[in-house]
Amino acid sequence: MLRTTLTAGALAAALLAPTAATARPAAAPPAPGAAAPAHARAGGPAAPVGADGIPDLTDSRGRVLTLRGWNVEDKGNRGDAALSAVTEKHFRDMRAQGYNFARLLVFWDDLEPRPGAYSQSYLRKIGRILDWAEKYDVKVLLDAHQDVFGPAFGHRGIPAWATRTDGLPFTPRPGDWFSEYFEPAVQRAFTHLYEDPDLRRAQARMWQVLAARFEGHPALLGYDPVNEPMGELREGEDLPTAARRIEREQLTPMYNRIADAIREVDRDAWIFVEPTPIVGEGVPTGLGRIDDPKIVYAPHFYNTGMEAGADYDPAAGWIESYEQAVTLYPKRYKVPVVVGEWGPLNNSLPNMNRFYREAMASLGRYTSGWAGYVWCYGGGYCAVDEKGAFRANKELTAEPYAQAVAGRVRSTAYDPRTGVYRLEYDAAGPRGSRTTELVLPRGDWKVSARGAAVLRDRDGRVRVVAAPHTRVTVTATRTGTARP
Numbered sequence: 001m002l003r004t005t006l007t008a009g010a011l012a013a014a015l016l017a018p019t020a021a022t023a024r025p026a027a028a029p030p031a032p033g034a035a036a037p038a039h040a041r042a043g044g045p046a047a048p049v050g051a052d053g054i055p056d057l058t059d060s061r062g063r064v065l066t067l068r069g070w071n072v073e074d075k076g077n078r079g080d081a082a083l084s085a086v087t088e089k090h091f092r093d094m095r096a097q098g099y100n101f102a103r104l105l106v107f108w109d110d111l112e113p114r115p116g117a118y119s120q121s122y123l124r125k126i127g128r129i130l131d132w133a134e135k136y137d138v139k140v141l142l143d144a145h146q147d148v149f150g151p152a153f154g155h156r157g158i159p160a161w162a163t164r165t166d167g168l169p170f171t172p173r174p175g176d177w178f179s180e181y182f183e184p185a186v187q188r189a190f191t192h193l194y195e196d197p198d199l200r201r202a203q204a205r206m207w208q209v210l211a212a213r214f215e216g217h218p219a220l221l222g223y224d225p226v227n228e229p230m231g232e233l234r235e236g237e238d239l240p241t242a243a244r245r246i247e248r249e250q251l252t253p254m255y256n257r258i259a260d261a262i263r264e265v266d267r268d269a270w271i272f273v274e275p276t277p278i279v280g281e282g283v284p285t286g287l288g289r290i291d292d293p294k295i296v297y298a299p300h301f302y303n304t305g306m307e308a309g310a311d312y313d314p315a316a317g318w319i320e321s322y323e324q325a326v327t328l329y330p331k332r333y334k335v336p337v338v339v340g341e342w343g344p345l346n347n348s349l350p351n352m353n354r355f356y357r358e359a360m361a362s363l364g365r366y367t368s369g370w371a372g373y374v375w376c377y378g379g380g381y382c383a384v385d386e387k388g389a390f391r392a393n394k395e396l397t398a399e400p401y402a403q404a405v406a407g408r409v410r411s412t413a414y415d416p417r418t419g420v421y422r423l424e425y426d427a428a429g430p431r432g433s434r435t436t437e438l439v440l441p442r443g444d445w446k447v448s449a450r451g452a453a454v455l456r457d458r459d460g461r462v463r464v465v466a467a468p469h470t471r472v473t474v475t476a477t478r479t480g481t482a483r484p
Helices: 009-014 088-096 120-135 177-182 184-195 197-214 239-263 277-281 318-326 328-333 352-366
Strands: 039-042 067-072 101-106 139-144 220-224 270-273 295-297 369-372 401-405 407-415 420-427 435-439 445-450 453-456 462-465 471-478
Touching: 067 088, 067 139, 067 401, 088 101, 088 120, 101 120, 101 369, 120 139, 120 197, 139 197, 177 184, 184 197, 184 239, 197 220, 197 239, 239 270, 239 277, 277 318, 295 328, 318 328, 318 352, 401 407, 401 420, 420 435, 435 471, 445 453, 445 462, 462 471
Parallel strands: 067 101, 067 369, 101 139, 139 220, 220 270, 270 295
Antiparallel strands: 039 407, 401 435, 407 420, 420 471, 435 462, 445 471, 453 462
């Protein structure tokens, strides 16, 4: 994740000449009675591609998916203690608040501490977490995470044995760790990872081990080959130019290699591809086509100033610029979008309530979902405090949504001020699924449907069942306050 501190001026300065992005088509209007900017996304004439030209994520039954969730991690423990901070409680509590998605951080250095020696203990721990997720109906994305490459530089990710620096210098910067990405040794390590044939093979084998072990697990949604990839700047390049080159010339072939390797053992899971984190500044990616039928574009949604402790500035137009730039790739290559990380460190500043409302509206216009950073119990980036209560403004991420729609979505909108959610869709044909699933946050909700039957389970889950080709309108209205 892009975690800069007050000394991040160098990064900001490098981005002062951003590339212009083309304007995005206007989003669908909110449902009648909903307040602008209500959370809205409209379907297009040929599902599963929306009116914005961005396809929807779908499940094995052809239903349109929406993912809402959080990153789950254990960065502090490794070896025998790896992943011990991730517990069943994480998944129980997330699902109780209405979230159905977890991006689980896994580390190559834990999986393969020595070349060719894969930790069976680590694989069992990942499997146990997937079992917990299945129990609570949470879909999981396995993210091969790295921060500043890996343990050779005091972080986690790519093993030390796979780190080659050519003897270039590295100076730790604990007060501004993201700037360590620009240390010569770190940049050269990325070049070797992308270019050295033996390291390419090692990375592909690592992913085959993971995919072969967890292929077909009911909780597994997909694989994220590398978190926030970076690279080596060339003399005379500014950061946006370098990022686009790295994405075009190094990341694109890397993702194609890894996709090919995964498909040898898993034909069904989605593969999530990330650009460099520079897209957070509204810089379009240089990433090319990944030749695989189940690719998801998975950018992150961070602002340098806010990560450095500044309040949200609505007048700066950052969300608008980000949205315009980040939607270019999925429109061009016709792939769904799921934002893999987002959420500021200090979410209690005066403008953060507005930020969360505007961010949720923006994410709802073009993504199939998102994972906030991070589900943990405490301060900092944690979603909830030690008692499990939402920290300031993060409760605004708990909205009603349709996690699976059996048909073509025409519109979906939520007005947080009135507590009214509306979904309109055309039910699938005779061979399609009949069942649409809603997720409602804690609280009391009245649900009605025109053109379909509403079924409520004992656990509070809501299902809408419609006949083929029926136009369906579902309305959910909050009638009471949320339960703690």
